[in-house]
Amino acid sequence: MSFLIVALAVTLLLVLIILKLNPMLALIVVSLVTGLMLGMTPAKVVHSIQTGVGETMAGLALVLGLGAMFGKMIEISGAAKQISDTLLRIFGKNGLPWAMMLTGLMVGIPLFYNAGFVIMVPLVFSVARASKVHLLWVAIPLCASMSVAHGYLPPHPGPLAIASIFKADIGKTLAYGLVLTLPAVIIAGPGLAPLVRRIPLATTDDKTVAETTQPPSVVASFVLSILPVFLIASATALRTGFKVENSWLELAGEPVVALLFSLVLAGWILGINRGMKMKDLMSLLQESIAGIAMMMLIIASGGAFKQVLVDSGVAKEVADKAMSLNLSPLLMAWSIAALVRICVGSATVAGLMAAGIVSSMAQAPGAIPELMVLSIGAGSLMFSHVNDTGFWMFKEYFNLTLRQTFLSWSLMETLVSVIGLAGVLILNGIAA
Numbered sequence: 001m002s003f004l005i006v007a008l009a010v011t012l013l014l015v016l017i018i019l020k021l022n023p024m025l026a027l028i029v030v031s032l033v034t035g036l037m038l039g040m041t042p043a044k045v046v047h048s049i050q051t052g053v054g055e056t057m058a059g060l061a062l063v064l065g066l067g068a069m070f071g072k073m074i075e076i077s078g079a080a081k082q083i084s085d086t087l088l089r090i091f092g093k094n095g096l097p098w099a100m101m102l103t104g105l106m107v108g109i110p111l112f113y114n115a116g117f118v119i120m121v122p123l124v125f126s127v128a129r130a131s132k133v134h135l136l137w138v139a140i141p142l143c144a145s146m147s148v149a150h151g152y153l154p155p156h157p158g159p160l161a162i163a164s165i166f167k168a169d170i171g172k173t174l175a176y177g178l179v180l181t182l183p184a185v186i187i188a189g190p191g192l193a194p195l196v197r198r199i200p201l202a203t204t205d206d207k208t209v210a211e212t213t214q215p216p217s218v219v220a221s222f223v224l225s226i227l228p229v230f231l232i233a234s235a236t237a238l239r240t241g242f243k244v245e246n247s248w249l250e251l252a253g254e255p256v257v258a259l260l261f262s263l264v265l266a267g268w269i270l271g272i273n274r275g276m277k278m279k280d281l282m283s284l285l286q287e288s289i290a291g292i293a294m295m296m297l298i299i300a301s302g303g304a305f306k307q308v309l310v311d312s313g314v315a316k317e318v319a320d321k322a323m324s325l326n327l328s329p330l331l332m333a334w335s336i337a338a339l340v341r342i343c344v345g346s347a348t349v350a351g352l353m354a355a356g357i358v359s360s361m362a363q364a365p366g367a368i369p370e371l372m373v374l375s376i377g378a379g380s381l382m383f384s385h386v387n388d389t390g391f392w393m394f395k396e397y398f399n400l401t402l403r404q405t406f407l408s409w410s411l412m413e414t415l416v417s418v419i420g421l422a423g424v425l426i427l428n429g430i431a432a
Contacts, residue, residue: 002038002312002313002314002317003317005034005037005038006034006309006314006343008037009030009033009034009037010385010386010387012030012033013026013027013030013305013386014386014402016029016030017402018402023298023301023392024294024297024298024300024301027298027301027302027304027305027386028049028301028304030305031045031048031049031052031301031304031305031308032045032046032049034305034308034309034312035048035049035308035311035312038308038312038313038314039312040308040311040312044311045308048304048307048308048310048311048312049304049307049308050304051307051311052300052303052304052305052306052307052308053300053301053303053304055303055307056299056300056302056303056304056306056389057296057299057300057303060114060296060299060389061296062256062259063114063115063118063255063256063259064114064118064292064295064296064299065289065292065296066256066259066260066263067115067118067119067259068118068288068289068291068292069263069285069288069289070119070228070259070262070263070266071118071119071121071122071288072122072284072285072287072288073263073266073267073270073271073284073285074122074123074221074224074225074266074270075122075125075126076284077215077216077266077270077271077274078214078215078216078221079215079216079220079221079224079225079266079270080122080123080125080126080221080225081126081130081215082215082216082217082218082221082222083123083126083127083218083221083222083225084123084126084127084129084130084131085130086218086221086222087099087103087127088127088130088131093131093133096127096131096133096137096138097137097138097140097141097189097190097193098141098190100124100127100138100139100141100142100145100189101141101142101144101145101185101186101189101190102145103120103123103142103145104116104120104141104142104143104144104145104146104149104185104189105145105146105149105181105185106226106229107119107120107145107146107226107229108145108146108147108148108149108150109149109153109233113146113147113149113150113156113390114389114390114393115228115232115255115259116146116229117143117146117393117397119225119228119229119259120142120146121397123225124138124139124142134196134197134199134201135201135398136193136196136197136199136201136398136404136408137193137194137196137197138193139398139408140188140189140192140193140196140408140409140412141185141189141190141193142189143394143409143412144184144185144188144189144192144412144415144416145185145189147381147390147412147413147416148181148184148185148188148381148416148420149181150347150381151347151351151377151378151380151381151416151417151420152177152180152181152184152374152377152378152420153174153177153178153181154170154173154174154177158347158348158351158352158377158380159173159177159351159373159374159377161348161351161352161355162351162352162355162373162376162377163369163370163373165352165355165356165359166355166359166369166370166372166373167369168369168370168372168373169369169370172370173370173373173374176370176371176374176427177374177377179423179427180374180378180419180420180423180424180427183419183423184415184416184419184420184423185416187415187419188412188415188416188419189412192411192412192415196407196408196411196412199404199407199408201399201400201404202399214274216269216270216274220269220270224262224265224266224269224270227258227261227262227265227266228255228258228259228261228262229258231252231253231257231258231261231262232253232254232255232258234252234253235249235250235252235253236253239253267281267285294396295392295393295396295397298392298396299389299392299393299396302345302386302387302388302389302391302392303389305345305386305387306344306345306346306349306387306388306389309343309344309345309387310344310346310349314343314344329358329367329372330367330371330372330375330421330424330425330428331375331421331425332358333354333355333358333372333375333376333379334375334376334378334379334417334420334421334424335379336353336354336357336358336376336379337350337351337353337354337375337376337377337378337379337380337382338350338379338380338382338383338417340353340354340380341379341380341381341382341383341384341388342382342383342385343387344387345384345385345386345387345388345389345391346388346389347380347381347384347388347390348380350379350380351376351377351379351380354376354379354380355373355376358372358376368428368431371424371427371428371431374420374423374424375420375421375424377420378416378417378418378419378420378421378423378424379417379420379421380417381413381416381417381420382413382414382417382418383410383413383414383417384409384410384413385406385410386402390409390413391405391409391410394408394409395409
């Protein structure tokens, strides 16, 4: 019965959005109705909604806000155009998907997906606008790389936590993960790009503030744009690779701190130092926040829907059903993570729940702990849809319809999940 209720809830959500109800309102209404239908008390449903909103925004609010400000500064200064022009010269117009794929990997390995996405979105728009190409043709390769890194590779929180549950070797997990990453990002990135290029996009008025007549140098543009990524990557490498323990290092590696420092530096070098008045700079930054306010509310509402599904026990029920199937440990781990992901939305929740359920299988004959970690990581990326905050971020940032988001983002996530499973099974066959 729970599966039928979840299916009805998703259908109701789609109907409400098709009827032009604001997605935030639709998500809250469906969260409330779903919780009541699943037997939760009204008080518990409201508490779950509030908890979901709070937990989602606790990790995203400052990152989204600072990321929007930083992106605005990079864009209006002309730095984003300098970067896009340089990429065009190096890779050529036809090689842009490969350029964005490599950029996504560089950003995605050290940086949490949400932070990396917010930082890189202005670059996607700038490259697409400068080269006059389809927006999704350059967006999908970038997002595929960052998503794969988020699901497959330590030191991302999900794979790292799952590795600790299975007592898997982090170095081996990373090595296996990198082997799987290359085919996954190539197929789901540049490989998928020509297909999503066929999706017709509505033209929108360019409301971008006019760029300065004299953009910053190419070196300054690249350095400032990747500065938050560099800070986080350096801190992560020193902590994990060289075992350096330092409170200041941990502080510098926090996405919020890295973005704040980068924003202040970019504001000074690209704004104040080039004659911009403080009042005008603050006005631009305030404008950038106003532009993402509704998107933040929609993402928070998606977190509320996810939390209702978790608190109602649907995720555990899905996992228990999967355990009754007679499958290999790797396929079982992937299946449970995929089912929980589809029902709950959160890749991290799906991965951790699946790891807890199948943790005892790590010692089963033929089960390699590191591959179990990657199997769950791949499953946790399966078919992102309306209950996933990543789905709504992609939809709202790129101003897509639900259909367009399913045909691009959801398809890309499904590809990286299935390719990851195939790669894990192949590696297991070679190692056996």
